[in-house]
Amino acid sequence: MSTPVELPRWADLFLLPLVNLSIALLAAGVVVYFIGQDPWEVITVLVNGAFGSARGVSYTLYYATSFTCTGLAVAVAFHGGLFNIGGEGQAIMGGLGVGLLALWLSHALPAWIMLPVLLLAATLFGALWAIIPAYLQAYRGSHVVITTIMFNFIAATILIYLVVNWLKVPGSMALESAPFADSALLPRMHVMLAQLGLEWPSSPLNASVLLAVAAAAGTWAFLWRSRAGYQLRVVGASESAARYAGINPRRYIVLAMAVSGALAGLVGMNEISGVSGRLMPDYVAGAGFTGIAVALMGRNHPLGIVFASVLFGALFQGGAEVSFDVPGFTRDMVLTLQGLVVLFSGAMAYVSAPWLARAVAVVLPGVKGTARG
Amino acid sequence: MTNLTWAVRMQGVNKRFGLVQANDNVDLQVADASIHAVVGENGAGKSTLMSILYGMYQADAGRIEVHGQRLDVKSAHDAIAAGIGMVHQHFMLVDTLSVLDNVMLGAEGHLLLNTAAAHARAGLTDLMQRTGLKVNLDALVGDLSVGDRQRLEILKTLFRGARVLILDEPTAVLTPQEAVQLFEVLRRLREQQTTIIIITHKLKEVIALCDDVTVMRSGQVVLRTAVADTCMEDLALAMVGRKVNMGERIDRSDGSSVGDVVLRAEALSWVDSWGVQRLCNVDIELHAGEILGVAGVSGNGQSELLDALSGLLQPDSGYLQVLGDVYQHDHWLTPHRARQIGLMHVPEDRHARALVMPFVAWESAVLGYEDDARFSNGPWMRHNHMKAATQEMMDIFDVRPRNPMLRCNALSGGNQQKLVLAREMSRSPKVLLVGQPTRGVDIGAIEFIHGRIRAMRDAGCAVLLVSSELDEILALSDRILVMSQGAITGRLGAQECDETQLGLLMTAEVTS
Numbered sequence: 001m002s003t004p005v006e007l008p009r010w011a012d013l014f015l016l017p018l019v020n021l022s023i024a025l026l027a028a029g030v031v032v033y034f035i036g037q038d039p040w041e042v043i044t045v046l047v048n049g050a051f052g053s054a055r056g057v058s059y060t061l062y063y064a065t066s067f068t069c070t071g072l073a074v075a076v077a078f079h080g081g082l083f084n085i086g087g088e089g090q091a092i093m094g095g096l097g098v099g100l101l102a103l104w105l106s107h108a109l110p111a112w113i114m115l116p117v118l119l120l121a122a123t124l125f126g127a128l129w130a131i132i133p134a135y136l137q138a139y140r141g142s143h144v145v146i147t148t149i150m151f152n153f154i155a156a157t158i159l160i161y162l163v164v165n166w167l168k169v170p171g172s173m174a175l176e177s178a179p180f181a182d183s184a185l186l187p188r189m190h191v192m193l194a195q196l197g198l199e200w201p202s203s204p205l206n207a208s209v210l211l212a213v214a215a216a217a218g219t220w221a222f223l224w225r226s227r228a229g230y231q232l233r234v235v236g237a238s239e240s241a242a243r244y245a246g247i248n249p250r251r252y253i254v255l256a257m258a259v260s261g262a263l264a265g266l267v268g269m270n271e272i273s274g275v276s277g278r279l280m281p282d283y284v285a286g287a288g289f290t291g292i293a294v295a296l297m298g299r300n301h302p303l304g305i306v307f308a309s310v311l312f313g314a315l316f317q318g319g320a321e322v323s324f325d326v327p328g329f330t331r332d333m334v335l336t337l338q339g340l341v342v343l344f345s346g347a348m349a350y351v352s353a354p355w356l357a358r359a360v361a362v363v364l365p366g367v368k369g370t371a372r373g
Numbered sequence: 374m375t376n377l378t379w380a381v382r383m384q385g386v387n388k389r390f391g392l393v394q395a396n397d398n399v400d401l402q403v404a405d406a407s408i409h410a411v412v413g414e415n416g417a418g419k420s421t422l423m424s425i426l427y428g429m430y431q432a433d434a435g436r437i438e439v440h441g442q443r444l445d446v447k448s449a450h451d452a453i454a455a456g457i458g459m460v461h462q463h464f465m466l467v468d469t470l471s472v473l474d475n476v477m478l479g480a481e482g483h484l485l486l487n488t489a490a491a492h493a494r495a496g497l498t499d500l501m502q503r504t505g506l507k508v509n510l511d512a513l514v515g516d517l518s519v520g521d522r523q524r525l526e527i528l529k530t531l532f533r534g535a536r537v538l539i540l541d542e543p544t545a546v547l548t549p550q551e552a553v554q555l556f557e558v559l560r561r562l563r564e565q566q567t568t569i570i571i572i573t574h575k576l577k578e579v580i581a582l583c584d585d586v587t588v589m590r591s592g593q594v595v596l597r598t599a600v601a602d603t604c605m606e607d608l609a610l611a612m613v614g615r616k617v618n619m620g621e622r623i624d625r626s627d628g629s630s631v632g633d634v635v636l637r638a639e640a641l642s643w644v645d646s647w648g649v650q651r652l653c654n655v656d657i658e659l660h661a662g663e664i665l666g667v668a669g670v671s672g673n674g675q676s677e678l679l680d681a682l683s684g685l686l687q688p689d690s691g692y693l694q695v696l697g698d699v700y701q702h703d704h705w706l707t708p709h710r711a712r713q714i715g716l717m718h719v720p721e722d723r724h725a726r727a728l729v730m731p732f733v734a735w736e737s738a739v740l741g742y743e744d745d746a747r748f749s750n751g752p753w754m755r756h757n758h759m760k761a762a763t764q765e766m767m768d769i770f771d772v773r774p775r776n777p778m779l780r781c782n783a784l785s786g787g788n789q790q791k792l793v794l795a796r797e798m799s800r801s802p803k804v805l806l807v808g809q810p811t812r813g814v815d816i817g818a819i820e821f822i823h824g825r826i827r828a829m830r831d832a833g834c835a836v837l838l839v840s841s842e843l844d845e846i847l848a849l850s851d852r853i854l855v856m857s858q859g860a861i862t863g864r865l866g867a868q869e870c871d872e873t874q875l876g877l878l879m880t881a882e883v884t885s
Contacts, residue, residue, distance in 0.1 A: 225754060225756075226754065227743055227744060227749045227752055230754055234740065237731050238725060238729050240725040241725065241727070241729050241740065244685065244708065244718070244726040244727065244741065245740045245741035245743070246712065
C-alpha cells in the first residue's frame with residue numbers, strides 16, 4: 001500500500017543514479033576520514049588513476065569490458081524473470097572453452113578462423129553452463145538462484161582440476177597451461193591503434209572491448225527489437241500472460257539463461273584470448289558478481305550497463321592506484337568503497353527517490369511524473 | 374435524516390496520492406444505528422475515504438468524529454479502539470485455523486490460551502445468539518463457504534467491540550440467497566444499535582437495504598440523500614454524471630435467428646492437482662450469432678471451462694469440436710491454434726493474463742499476435758505498425774487517455790479492459806470467449822463494453838460470456854447455462870428465468 005514514487009523519466013535515469021553515487025562517495029569519504037586519511041586526496045588519486053592518463057583509461061576500459069559482459073548477462077536473465085547469480089561460473093566456462101580450443105587448434109589455424117572459433121567456444125561454453133540450471137528450473141523446479149551458485153563452485157573446481165592435472169606444463173611450477181600460438185590472441189588496443197598510426201601506451205585493453213560494445217548493442221536489439229526478446233520479456237513480466245499468449249514459458253526460461261550464459265562467457269575472450277594467452281585459474285576474479293551490481297546500477301538496460309561498468313572499471317583501476325599511492329590505504333579500503341557504491345546505487349537505488357521526487361516537484365513545478373510499476 | 378446523533382462525522386477530508394486528488398474536501402455524516410451506503414465508480418475515492426476512517430491512510434486534512442468524540446486515527450489499531458470495524462472484500466482469515474482461533478487472533482485477551490478460548494467461546498455464543506450470525510466455532514476456516522467466512526469476519530469485528538461496521542462490497546462474492554441472508558443480519562444489527570457503512574456499486578442493494586446514501590464521483594461527494602427520497606436512476610446519474618442504460622435487455626437488432634453450431638464440447642472433465650473435480654461432464658453447444666451466458670458463483674468451474682475452451686487447459690477427458698477442428702484429450706487445442714482459427718479469448722484476469730502490466734500499451738496490445746505478419750518481420754518486431762495498430766484500437770474502442778506510449782498500469786481498469794477487448798475483437802473472431810468483461814470497470818465503460826459484445830453477436834460471432842454478475846448475464850445472454858461445482862446445473866432461455874431461479878441453480882448440489 002505504499003504510495004508510488006513518481007519521478008520524471010530523465011530524473012529516474014540520470015539524476016537518481018548521480019545522486020546515489022554522490023551519497024556513496026560521501027559515505028566513503030566519511031569512512032576514509034575516520035581512518036585518518038584525507039578524503040579529497042583519495043578521491044583525487046582515484047579519479048586521476050582511472051581517467052587521468054591514457055594508460056589509466058585503458059585499464060579502466062579493460063575492467064569495464066568484463067563487467068559489461070557479466071552485467072548484460074544478469075540483465076538478460078532479469079528480463080526473463082530470472083536471477084542469474086552464475087555469471088562467475090559461466091565466465092569461467094567461457095574462458096575454459098577458449099583455452100581448450102586455443103590449445104588444441106591455435107598451432108594449426110590462422111587467426112581469421114581461430115578467433116571466430118574461440119568466440120563461438122566462449123559463448124557456447126558459457127551458454128551450456130547456464131542451460132543446465134535453466135533446464136532444472138524450467139522442467140524440474142530447482143531454483144536457478146541456488147543451482148547457479150552451486151555451478152559457480154563446480155566451474156571453478158573443474159577449471160583447477162583441468163589445469164593442475166591435464167593442462168599444466170610438465171615440470172613447471174606455475175599453475176598455467178602452455179601459451180597459445182599467436183593466432184589465438186585477440187589484438188591489443190595499443191597494437192591496433194599503432195597500426196592506425198596512433199601512439200598509445202601498452203595495456204591489457206584488447207579488441208574484446210569492441211566485442212562488449214557490440215554485445216551491448218546486440219542485447220538491446222534482442223530484447224527490444226526482436227520477437228524472441230519480446231516474448232522473453234513477456235515471460236519475465238508475467239508467466240500467466242505468456243501462457244495466455246501461447247508462449248511456452250519453459251522454453252523462454254532456457255533461452256534467457258542460454259543468452260545470459262553466452263554473454264558471461266565473453267569474459268573468457270577478454271581474459272584468456274585477450275590478455276593471458278594461456279589458461280590459468282582465477283581469471284574471472286569476481287567479475288561475475290560485480291556484474292550483478294553493474295546490472296542493478298545500470299537498471300538492466302544495456303546503455304546503463306555500459307556506463308555502470310565504466311564506473312566500476314574506474315573504481316577497480318583508480319582503487320588500485322589509491323592503494324598503491326596513498327600510504328595506509330589498503331586494498332580492503334578499496335573494496336569498502338566499491339561496496340558502498342553497490343549498496344547505494346544498486347541495492348538501495350530507490351531509497352532517495354521519494355526525496356528526490358519532492359525536490360524535483362519543488363524546483364520544477366508542472367513537470368509530470370510517470371508512474372513506475 | 375431526522376436523526377440528530379451522528380455515529381460518524383467526517384469533515385473536509387482531503388487525500389492526495391501523487392498527482393491524484395483521491396478525496397477532495399469530502400464530508401460524510403452517518404446517522405447512529407443506520408445503514409449508510411457510500412457509492413461511486415471505481416476510483417471515485419470511496420475506498421480511500423473508508424481507509425482513512427479505518428486508519429489505513431492518514432488524511433492530508435480533515436476532521437473525524439466518532440460518536441461525538443474527535444478522533445485522530447493513526448492506524449487501524451486506533452480505529453478498532455474507537456469501535457470501528459472493517460470487513461474487507463478479500464477476507465483476512467487464516468485457512469488452517471479454526472473459526473474460534475481466527476476470532477481470537479490478535480485479541481486473545483488473556484495470558485493463558487485455554488482461559489482466553491473459554492472466554493471467547495462464551496462471548497461468541499452470546500454474540501451469535503443476539504445477532505443471528507451462526508458459524509460453527511470449531512470448523513476449520515478452509516472448510517467454510519464464502520458466506521460463512523463473511524459471517525465470521527463480521528463476528529470478528531463485533532467481538533472486538535465494533536459499533537461502526539464498514540463493509541467493502543459485501544455481496545460481490547455471495548449468491549443472491551446468501552446476500553438476502555446477509556441483509557437480514559445487517560438489519561438486525563441495526564436494530565441493536567450498530568451503525569453500518571457499505572461501500573458498493575450495486576444500486577439495487579442500496580435501495581433494498583440502506584437508509585442513507587452518499588454518492589462520490591472523482592474524489593468529491595456529489596449527492597447525499599435519504600434512500601427513501603431517491604431512486605436507482607437518480608443514483609446512477611449522480612455516480613456517472615450522465616444518464617446510463619441500466620442493464621436492460623437489448624435483443625438482436627436485426628431480429629435474425631441464430632446460426633450453426635460453431636463450438637461443441639462434450640463431457641469435459643478435469644480434476645486439479647488438489648484432487649478437486651473442477652469440471653464435471655460439461656457439455657456445451659455454441660451457435661454463431663448468439664451470446665451464451667454462463668452464470669455461477671465464482672470458483673464453480675467457469676474459469677476452468679474458459680481455459681479448456683481456449684486451449685489453456687487440457688481436460689482429463691472430453692471432446693471438443695470448434696470451427697472444423699476436432700480435439701480429444703491427448704491432442705488438445707493450443708492458445709496459438711485457437712487464435713489462428715478465429716477463437717479469441719478475453720480472459721477473466723486482465724492483470725495476470727490479458728495485459729503485461731509493466732509494458733507500454735502498444736506492446737501489450739499485440740500480446741498473443743506478436744508473430745502476425747503485420748507486427749513482425751522475420752525475427753524482428755515492427756514497432757511502427759504496433760504503435761499504429763494500438764492507436765487505431767484506442768480510437769475505435771475509446772481508450773482514454775488515447776496514448777499508446779502509456780504503461781498499461783497507468784490506465785484505469787475500464788480502459789485496460791477496453792484495450793483487451795479491442796485487441797481480441799478487432800481480429801473479427803468467429804468465436805469469442807469473454808470472462809468477467811466488466812469486473813472492476815466503471816459504469817460508463819460497462820455500457821460501452823456491453824454494446825460492443827452485442828455488436829459482435831449481431832455480426833455473427835458466437836459469444837460465450839462468463840460472469841459472476843447476474844445482471845450482466847441477464848442483460849446480455851440469449852441463452853444461459855448455470856454452473857455449480859464444476860457441472861452444468863441448468864440450461865435456460867433468457868426470457869424464462871429470473872434471479873431467484875438462477876440463484877437456486879447456482880447453489881445446486883451436484884452428486885457425481
